[in-house]
Amino acid sequence: MLRELWAARALLVILARKDFYVRYRRTVLGVIWAVGVPLVQAVVLAIVFTHVVGIGRTYASSQQAYAVFLYSALVPWNYIANAGPSASTAIVDNVALAGKIYFPRALPVLVTAASAIYPFAIGIVLLLLMSLVVGSGVGVSFLLVIPGAALAVLFVVCVGLCLSALHVYFRDIRYIVMAALSVGFYVTPIIYPLGKLHAHHVLRDLIAIGPGSGPIEIFRAATVGSDSALALAVSACAAWCVAFGGIGFWLQCRRDRVFVDLL
Template identity: 55%
Template structure:
């Protein structure tokens, strides 16, 4: 039973759990709707990441020789793809997650469920391309890269970390977005910069010494480093990047949860 304007964190989480069926049904709906009118259907969800991997491999092994950037001993396409998989997840999911409450106006203004569910919905829909990316990455590592070793298990915490980061930032940003619609554009701007300050196309050690620590503190650096550690081998100073990302995920996630809990049932008034 709902009484006050706030939904206590515990109650918020338990209501989310009770409404998990809604989350799944809506995520499935979005997924099917996206591919319904296409003749290849769901193949697109797999096809696009595969195409991206092929283009990368061809361009960076035959057209541009960028091997020096990553170090001579590793394959640059694999190195690059390892960074792109988590980054693409962030770049494609976070903008949608930060506007999720407002975007689901029709649903949110007519039926009550914890508003955080809309954020999780966006995150959930991003999992299929992420999983596809991980599978392709494993294939690339096995063929063009150093092969699959026990280190590949780093991909598990890497995947969890990137999902937690995006969910945490999404929870906080979507709450802020209700109050200030600037958030949408701020996030877009940050994403543009984010691609370059996250060590996606270069390893951490390629940056000038003074910048290295700063770059390691970028929230999205940790998952990228874990993906590297699981495939082509970690960059120097990757521990700091991972620790920083975990810190960001916990801190921003907790703040986001607090915002969601405090404002859960008054967001509607501002939509």
């Protein structure tokens, strides 16, 4: 399985590039869409939570600092929210190609995870600029975004391997993923910091072991400072990766040549 995937690496690169080109071709703003939307989202959330709901100020020193705080979570979260659903349905979505020619069926999962890396990288650059301009500046700790991003990609790949295989059998997966993401936005520390939940230890720990918290906590550590639950969140995310990845890899090995009969 791994050997076959390695043999297909050239195909992976070219399909990811194609995916990416096709997505933004013939749009006037191109890849700006990929990073502009979360940027606007961060600004709007910052204004709403600072002035309307009035909690932003309790989490950050200023509206601008709260915006940086939000954007540092939105960059990895949006990668997961964009690549996750398409990775989870990748095998079924590639039926046209799969019925004609053999390639490891896990390949489209990697392709969707890889093609979303480029806007993810631009998002990270914007995060750097934002921290420098309106935030409190950055230090060497900003380099933590690299393991943070790697963890996010690994997580999407592991979840994708597992869910895309299950999705062949249970088409409900698509809707389960959408539901999990919309709930996930609130039960993942995006609009609030984990540390503010110190009064509710159980709740804080539950949220920290949510699968999306790991990469977000690393991004927070890289920009606005680390949280007490960082280690817990990261090790929980790694555990999710092992669980999803293990089951996913096993399913992909076992069912590789059978999927196409069920599409």
